[in-house]
Amino acid sequence: MAHILLRHRDIPDINKIDVYKKNGGFDAFKKAVTKMKPTEVTDVVKNSNLRGRGGAGFPTGLKWSFIDNKNWPHYVVANADESEPGTFKDRELMESNPFQFLEGLAIGSYAVGATAAYVYLRGEFWQVSAFLDEKIAEMEKAGYLGDNLFGTEYSLKIFTHLGAGAYICGEETALLESLEGKRGQPRVRPPFPPSFGLYGKPTIINNVETFTNVPPIIANGADWYKAMGTADSAGVKLFSLSGRVRRPGNYELPFGKTFRELIYEHGGGVQEGRPVKAIMPAGASSSLIVVDDKVLDTPMDYATVRTLGADLGSASVIVIDDTVSVDWIVDKTIHFFKHESCGKCTPCREGNYWMQTITHRIHSGEGKQEDVDLLLNVAKQMQGKCLCALGEFATMAVVTGIERFPQDFKKAVK
């Protein structure tokens, strides 16, 4: 099947504007602006059952319908902060199929009446940002951005904004704070961005991959999109496959394919032919799943993965083989979260610090069983007590690691 998102794998030069145009580029944006009311665009996206690809899986059209029409101006922001360990899909989209992403962002902006949109990229995507600036300039020159688009009243400008190295800025309200020129620390919600977002104005924030799905949905209709994937999770998804596989990379699959297909058919299986011991399906924020045949044959959609005691999240599947001890995995993830905690909520700031002290002790062979119990205790005390999900995510590998792989911890503290 031809790719819907990774179209550059079928049409290598699609990041050139002429090639993109020749392959139907900007038709959907033109159709939306010249033939559809903004609410009709939102309705099509709603009917397509597209869910947000940043990790939370919130219905995209529904989010757009929440925009507060009593307060203006409106803003749209693309979350290109891609920082979850194991996730590397948005970068490929922006580098190789940038116009489809920008067109989706433009359609989303039209749907909620925004005349300015921002792409917030993590600071490390310096080169990607410069590349997008070129692509935005090309769109302006070709009349796809700017004033009175397609001879209508609608005008739109897109700007890039570089972060500077902070995982927390992927959290949407921290991102907004950062875009406003402040430290990236999450806001108390509610109010949610569709009523109180950038500069206190109604704002829609979606992931890069989410926006990239929009042009084909507007071009081909909601039913076409819904026909792919599963009843729970419509359409196609980019799976970032990493860890101990032979062919790590991004794979575009409809929802509902199995872990086995992803790891063995696409990823070429595990290095040295070893067995899969554990999977983290949502990057470092993920619960650890103990892998057996039943798990390998589980279809990957939001609802079904949840039956395994994990979230699919942004579908960053980290594969761990039987040579790896889970106490090391937990030590690595806590090292990350301790570094990335923004410091606003005490349980996350202090909890991660103490968890790191304990995981280091355990992994260095100086821990006792009491340390494992203490670690679990600290993690459980953090849960449900922080403003944003980081405080929650930090505990996932700890709790599921200890509960599902007790033998690894027993060995580590011996």
Added chain:
Amino acid sequence: MSLEKTHPKEVKRILAKYPPEQKRSAVMPLLYLAQREEGFINKAAMQDIAKMLDITETEVASIVGFYTLYHDEKAGKYRMQVCTDLPCALRGADEFLNNLCGNLGIKVGETTADGMVTLESVMCLAACDKAPMFQTQGPDGIKYHENMTIDRTMELIEALKGAK
């Protein structure tokens, strides 16, 4: 010297991205601009940016302190930032970094004697399928180097030394 004097075009282009009453948003791009010459942001630059945006110097300093890609101290001409997070570590990033330390004769956080390279270990850079990998942060911005070996890294460092 104010950025408005030294880089008038860039400052104008940056400020134009945000609504005029929200110019505080420009603090991050302006900090990158200020950092470009020396690889770190000095106190005078923070004062200059604060004045330009009508915010306090403390507010600017808090941005510099919060984000890892801003620096307030001099380091090597290039910061070589190796990702050692979980997915990269599953593909040998820790060994890679260790070997690199051995080859350069420095520890993580240190700078080579010629002042060219400061070696750092950083969090996920969204290139997990291309480990071992690192980014270089230097006068020409940030660049990714993926699927790296020690040999290719040493060649890169030689090339950086040759470049002006």
